[in-house]
Amino acid sequence: MTKVLFLLFLLLSPNLLLADGHIFVYHRFDDNRYPTTNISTKELRKEFNYLKKHNYKIVPLIDIVNKINSGEKVPSKWVAFSIDDGFKSFYTHGLSVFKEYNYPFTLFIAVKYTEKNYKDYVSWKQLKEIAKYGSVEFHSYGHGHYGQMTDEAIKKDMDKGLGLMKKHLNYDSSLFVYPYGEYDSRVEKILDTYNFKAVFNQNIGAVNGTCSDVNDIDRSAVVGSNAHDFKLYLRFQELCGVNFQQPKVYPKNKIIKTVEVTLNDKSITSADIFISNNGWTKVKVNNGKILWHANKHIKLNRIKIGVKVKSKIKLMVLSK
Numbered sequence: 001m002t003k004v005l006f007l008l009f010l011l012l013s014p015n016l017l018l019a020d021g022h023i024f025v026y027h028r029f030d031d032n033r034y035p036t037t038n039i040s041t042k043e044l045r046k047e048f049n050y051l052k053k054h055n056y057k058i059v060p061l062i063d064i065v066n067k068i069n070s071g072e073k074v075p076s077k078w079v080a081f082s083i084d085d086g087f088k089s090f091y092t093h094g095l096s097v098f099k100e101y102n103y104p105f106t107l108f109i110a111v112k113y114t115e116k117n118y119k120d121y122v123s124w125k126q127l128k129e130i131a132k133y134g135s136v137e138f139h140s141y142g143h144g145h146y147g148q149m150t151d152e153a154i155k156k157d158m159d160k161g162l163g164l165m166k167k168h169l170n171y172d173s174s175l176f177v178y179p180y181g182e183y184d185s186r187v188e189k190i191l192d193t194y195n196f197k198a199v200f201n202q203n204i205g206a207v208n209g210t211c212s213d214v215n216d217i218d219r220s221a222v223v224g225s226n227a228h229d230f231k232l233y234l235r236f237q238e239l240c241g242v243n244f245q246q247p248k249v250y251p252k253n254k255i256i257k258t259v260e261v262t263l264n265d266k267s268i269t270s271a272d273i274f275i276s277n278n279g280w281t282k283v284k285v286n287n288g289k290i291l292w293h294a295n296k297h298i299k300l301n302r303i304k305i306g307v308k309v310k311s312k313i314k315l316m317v318l319s320k
């Protein structure tokens with residue numbers, strides 16, 4: 001009986017009833033050479049069937065952007081797909097599945113790979129064909145680590161890539177994805193001058209619409225055979241009103257000493273904090289303040305720090 005009541009409680013929980021929109025990102029399709037960025041089309045079909053069965057509405061990415069820009073709530077069953085980098089395997093393997101389900105998508109290309117005819121990447125001709133079924137947008141020219149490049153080098157890279165897109169595809173790209181999902185306040189400031197309609201990261205999350213930052217929209221990456229993660233991601237909501245105070249930059253000594261976060265919702269009393277490679281840790285929240293003496297050693301050059309309150313989540317990225 002208690003179990004039934006608990007399940008009923010879960011079903012009636014407003015967190016689950018009022019989910020948000022979700023954006024997923026894929027890279028390679030049926031390309032087993034790169035398991036960390038690959039998804040099999042068999043798995044992709046499984047995910048698409050799940051969405052179909054549960055009445056999700058697959059919308060073009062721009063529809064979600066328009067909701068955010070008008071400050072409206074993104075409907076809970078909205079899902080948008082993006083594909084990064086412009087790998088040839090999207091053209092040879094992924095595209096036909098998207099066509100079969102009639103699902104819109106946005107392909108973000110790193111222009112250099114196409115322009116220089118790199119073997120593993122789509123050609124301009126293929127991009128023109130792809131653009132009949134989805135949209136093609138901008139993911140930098142050289143796919144460099146913007147955090148480590150000078151202002152001038154970033155601008156040069158942006159201008160070159162945008163110019164080539166205009167030349168070959170004959171329009172001005174209005175959506176942008178950070179190479180490697182890496183950014184900081186300096187990079188954001190440069191990006192601001194380009195007046196994109198929206199800029200996307202690669203942080204697991206959801207899109208509420210009313211509190212989402214149009215220049216920092218969360219996308220969850222789906223790789224390998226992780227239908228389980230895919231379903232979990234669909235249940236996440238965006239945790240609104242999160243301010244990451246500490247750490248602000250990647251720590252030189254590779255130790256995250258303290259995590260300090262403030263939450264606008266003062267009624268929250270506990271949360272979970274995530275640090276890459278260190279999992280989740282439960283922490284207390286006092287009057288909207290989280291102060292956790294983490295003392296965690298980090299190994300990766302790019303790490304995520306996240307806050308979760310029940311099914312609401314917000315991540316940020318720090319890179320070396």
Ligand SMILES: [Zn+2]
Nearest residue numbers: 084085179180
């Ligand atoms: Zn990329």
